[in-house]
Amino acid sequence: MNSTSSATSAVSDQGFTREQFEEHIASRKQPSWLLALRRRAMDACESLPLPNSQMEEWRRTPLRMLRLQGFAPLAPRPETVPQVPSVLEPLLSPGGRLLTLDGRKVAGSLSEKWVDRGVVFDCLEDSALGPQADLVRDSLFSILDWNYDRFAALHTAFWTGGAFCYIPRGVRVDEPLFLLSALGSGQADLGHLLVVLDEGAEATLVSETASVESGGTGLYCGGIELILKPGARLRFVNLQNWNDAVWHFAHQKAVLQQGAYLEWTLGALGGMLAKVNQHLILDGEQAEAVVNGVMFTENRRHLAYHTLQHHKKPFTRSDLLYKGALQDRSHLVWRGMIRVDEGAIKTDGYQRNDNLILSDRARTDCIPGLEILADDVRCTHGATAGRVDDEEIFYAQTRGLTKREAARMIVTGFFQQVFDRITIDSAREALAEVIGRKVREYR
Amino acid sequence: MMRDVLSIVDLHVSVDGKLILKGVNLEVRRGEIHALMGPNGSGKTTLGLAIMGHPRYQVTQGRIELDGVNLVELEPHERARMGVFIAFQRPVAISGVRLADFLRHAVSDVRNPQRKEGDELVSMREFRKELREKMDQLRMDPEFARRYVNEGFSGGEMKRAEILQMAMLRPRFAILDETDSGLDVDAVRLASQSIAEIGGHEMGLLIITHHERLLEHNPPDFTHVMLGGRIVETGGRELAEFLHSSGYEEIRRKYPEAAAEEASMLAERTR
Ligand SMILES: Nc1ncnc2c1ncn2[C@@H]1O[C@H](COP(=O)(O)OP(=O)(O)O)[C@@H](O)[C@H]1O
Ligand SMILES: [Mg+2]
Numbered sequence: 001m002n003s004t005s006s007a008t009s010a011v012s013d014q015g016f017t018r019e020q021f022e023e024h025i026a027s028r029k030q031p032s033w034l035l036a037l038r039r040r041a042m043d044a045c046e047s048l049p050l051p052n053s054q055m056e057e058w059r060r061t062p063l064r065m066l067r068l069q070g071f072a073p074l075a076p077r078p079e080t081v082p083q084v085p086s087v088l089e090p091l092l093s094p095g096g097r098l099l100t101l102d103g104r105k106v107a108g109s110l111s112e113k114w115v116d117r118g119v120v121f122d123c124l125e126d127s128a129l130g131p132q133a134d135l136v137r138d139s140l141f142s143i144l145d146w147n148y149d150r151f152a153a154l155h156t157a158f159w160t161g162g163a164f165c166y167i168p169r170g171v172r173v174d175e176p177l178f179l180l181s182a183l184g185s186g187q188a189d190l191g192h193l194l195v196v197l198d199e200g201a202e203a204t205l206v207s208e209t210a211s212v213e214s215g216g217t218g219l220y221c222g223g224i225e226l227i228l229k230p231g232a233r234l235r236f237v238n239l240q241n242w243n244d245a246v247w248h249f250a251h252q253k254a255v256l257q258q259g260a261y262l263e264w265t266l267g268a269l270g271g272m273l274a275k276v277n278q279h280l281i282l283d284g285e286q287a288e289a290v291v292n293g294v295m296f297t298e299n300r301r302h303l304a305y306h307t308l309q310h311h312k313k314p315f316t317r318s319d320l321l322y323k324g325a326l327q328d329r330s331h332l333v334w335r336g337m338i339r340v341d342e343g344a345i346k347t348d349g350y351q352r353n354d355n356l357i358l359s360d361r362a363r364t365d366c367i368p369g370l371e372i373l374a375d376d377v378r379c380t381h382g383a384t385a386g387r388v389d390d391e392e393i394f395y396a397q398t399r400g401l402t403k404r405e406a407a408r409m410i411v412t413g414f415f416q417q418v419f420d421r422i423t424i425d426s427a428r429e430a431l432a433e434v435i436g437r438k439v440r441e442y443r
Numbered sequence: 444m445m446r447d448v449l450s451i452v453d454l455h456v457s458v459d460g461k462l463i464l465k466g467v468n469l470e471v472r473r474g475e476i477h478a479l480m481g482p483n484g485s486g487k488t489t490l491g492l493a494i495m496g497h498p499r500y501q502v503t504q505g506r507i508e509l510d511g512v513n514l515v516e517l518e519p520h521e522r523a524r525m526g527v528f529i530a531f532q533r534p535v536a537i538s539g540v541r542l543a544d545f546l547r548h549a550v551s552d553v554r555n556p557q558r559k560e561g562d563e564l565v566s567m568r569e570f571r572k573e574l575r576e577k578m579d580q581l582r583m584d585p586e587f588a589r590r591y592v593n594e595g596f597s598g599g600e601m602k603r604a605e606i607l608q609m610a611m612l613r614p615r616f617a618i619l620d621e622t623d624s625g626l627d628v629d630a631v632r633l634a635s636q637s638i639a640e641i642g643g644h645e646m647g648l649l650i651i652t653h654h655e656r657l658l659e660h661n662p663p664d665f666t667h668v669m670l671g672g673r674i675v676e677t678g679g680r681e682l683a684e685f686l687h688s689s690g691y692e693e694i695r696r697k698y699p700e701a702a703a704e705e706a707s708m709l710a711e712r713t714r
Binding site: 389391392394395396397398399400401402403404405406408409410412413414415416417440 | 520
């Protein structure tokens with residue numbers, strides 16, 4: 001019998017046990033509502049099945065090699081704050097900065113002028129006990145489905161540290177806020193990012209995940225909640241730039257109320273295996289979201305994205321463009337869904353995933369989907385997977401470019417279309433720079 | 444060694460195993476203008492692409508020589524760096540690559556044939572200045588250089604972009620493959636004039652065309668007629684004029700063998 005195709009691949013059941021959970025909660029102070037939620041999540045953890053290849057969402061994403069028991073929920077506190085290799089930091093002059101290591105705050109600052117205006121950008125766990133306790137209680141896990149699957153429940157039960165970003169009504173933060181989440185070798189990061197923009201608030205939040213060491217495994221099992229009240233405008237970047245050995249499981253969700261606007265740029269440049277659920281809920285008329293995805297995969301990296309653009313209200317717009325380039329034996333999975341609820345007329349939904357396959361052994365599975373229950377909507381989707389076109393290479397060669405120079409130029413150009421949509425200069429430049437470097441190394 | 448002569452000797456070319464060119468002989472000296480005419484499907488584009496080294500166009504016999512080097516042995520980019528250029532009949536779009544960036548790489552490579560990837564590019568300032576001048580000369584909007592190579596260009600814009608590239612790369616030999624097709628009368632006149640203005644007459648030009656207008660400012664020293672994969676007749680400017688007014692019937696009558704080849708190639712294509 002062929003073990004790879006017939007065996008049910010499952011996560012080893014060990015790790016993040018009930019004993020560890022009791023230890024975990026005993027080690028920290030937290031409000032009772034949070035403790036109660038964690039207990040419910042721990043129960044769910046024990047009753048939810050482990051993701052396996054029989055489940056539709058995990059059919060193409062193999063977890064056979066994952067050993068959860070190899071990771072402890074609480075890393076020992078480091079003696080010193082390590083240098084974290086960040087691609088975004090050199091390009092930013094942020095108005096606030098937060099550094100976490102293994103899901104725990106190690107440094108943070110926010111410029112006086114934003115503090116004075118009521119902006120919060122700090123450790124989430126501390127905020128749950130601080131002056132913003134009520135706000136955190138009302139918002140945390142208010143949109144994320146904490147029992148969506150085993151990883152979501154595990155995250156909810158065990159999350160630590162994290163980051164909380166709150167922009168009060170009408171405040172426009174015109175400097176980027178920067179969150180750098182670092183992960184040490186062999187460690188776990190179960191951090192949670194909670195972002196609340198009150199009515200008419202505006203902000204740019206740039207978040208990057210990076211490994212401290214260039215090698216050594218790690219586990220990220222995180223959650224992101226973006227809550228945009230009426231008229232709020234958020235530009236959000238999350239750049240996943242782990243080393244090649246990190247497991248990445250992420251549940252990310254944004255809810256946009258009336259007239260809110262979100263530009264969400266997601267970059268994936270590292271990791272060994274990543275499974276990301278990116279959900280957008282357009283929950284108020286005239287809400288609009290633009291999603292940009294940039295992926296470059298190498299070696300045996302596996303990236304899986306499950307995106308949802310859920311139009312709940314009329315006159316909402318969403319526009320998603322993911323672009324990926326694949327090398328070596330890497331594998332990219334994208335399952336997109338645009339869902340339009342009954343009555344959500346005049347919605348405009350768009351989703352597209354284009355992939356450039358740079359090696360004979362790389363693979364993509366791109367599956368767009370539509371579920372439309374309203375009349376008078378415009379929803380379109382598309383997916384392409386192709387190779388660098390020989391005719392384009394020849395054309396460039398006749399202008400003096402070598403074959404490789406031509407190929408690299410074409411690959412860079414392939415990403416330009418998505419770069420053109422990113423309005424945050426630092427993010428666009430950093431992505432272009434990293435992609436450029438990878439393309440230069442492209443064999 | 445003959446410098447500044449592009450000579451094509453007994454060239455046989457096949458595409459996907461099908462023989463298209465069946466012994467082409469042609470010599471173009473720098474400073475000469477050659478018109479290459481012939482009915483559709485006779486092999487004119489094939490000749491141009493074979494000279495540039497398109498990988499699908501296999502040279503099965505014969506030579507293409509420049510400065511004593513057999514170009515057949517060289518990669519397309521090496522041919523370009525030796526000073527050979529083609530303005531494509533159907534230029535290819537390169538999405539996301541701005542024409543200016545593309546040209547800056549091209550100019551850097553062609554002007555420094557030893558250049559390796561990653562070596563310095565021509566200075567941005569000088570490049571910009573020169574590009575600006577050339578675009579002015581060709582009456583092109585400078586914004587045009589910010590667009591992606593051939594993407595969404597109209598037929599006329601594509602052909603003008605090809606001429607701009609030729610102007611910037613300053614080749615010794617240029618093949619202009621139907622640079623007039625798809626253009627209106629004024630646009631063809633402008634193209635014709637532009638080719639002369641950018642110094643086309645110091646190059647060796649091989650102009651593939653069906654119309655007289657492109658030759659208006661570029662009077663050919665020689666006219667060649669291709670039929671069924673061979674050059675069957677060579678004359679002066681008057682031959683081009685004759686073909687423009689009378690078509691190819693007489694040529695076909697005069698060269699029944701080549702006409703038969705043409706018919707069989709055509710039959711194969713439509714089969
Ligand atoms: N890429 C190709 N694949 C198959 N046949 C081709 C290809 N290019 C040219 N041919 C064939 O070669 C012959 C000559 O074509 P071409 O050189 O384009 O002629 P012209 O430019 O004179 O119109 C035609 O019969 C055409 O069908
Ligand atoms: Mg042709």
